[in-house]
Amino acid sequence: MSSTLWIILGGALVTYLTRFGGHVVLSRFKHIHPRVQAGLDAVPAAVLTTLMAPAVVSGGPAEWAAMAVATAAGLRLSILPMVAVGMLTLVVLRHSLG
Known part of the structure; x- marks a missing residue:
């Protein structure tokens, strides 16, 4: 495979893991503080x-x-x-x- 394809696949994997990790961390809280919600918005x-x-x-x-x-x-x-x-x-x- 070309290096460009590896870069695209690597970027996609890192993006997915970042989003998944954020979801896992935030799902552990029952309530999100309004300041955190404002930052995410x-x-x-x-x-x-x-x-x-x-x-x-x-x-x-x-x-x-x-x-x-x-x-x-x-x-x-x-x-x-x-x-x-x-x-x-x-x-x-x-x-x-x-």
Whole structure:
């Protein structure tokens, strides 16, 4: 097998074990402290920020506009539709702006 496939499989295994381990640890508690719950609820936004920030900072008008549209959509929509709207906006702008 190629080294790329091994890296993908290794990354998948580590991701699975991390998620499974987190589930095992949290399932041992009857109640989760509100601060822990708030931290867990903030994870998706933190991950999206770390993925989007470099593209927006080093990007051009298409990336900036897509980020603005996604931010506006995020005020009204849940996370999945917000990401879809932002991605669609970026594809359309990159195609039309060149």
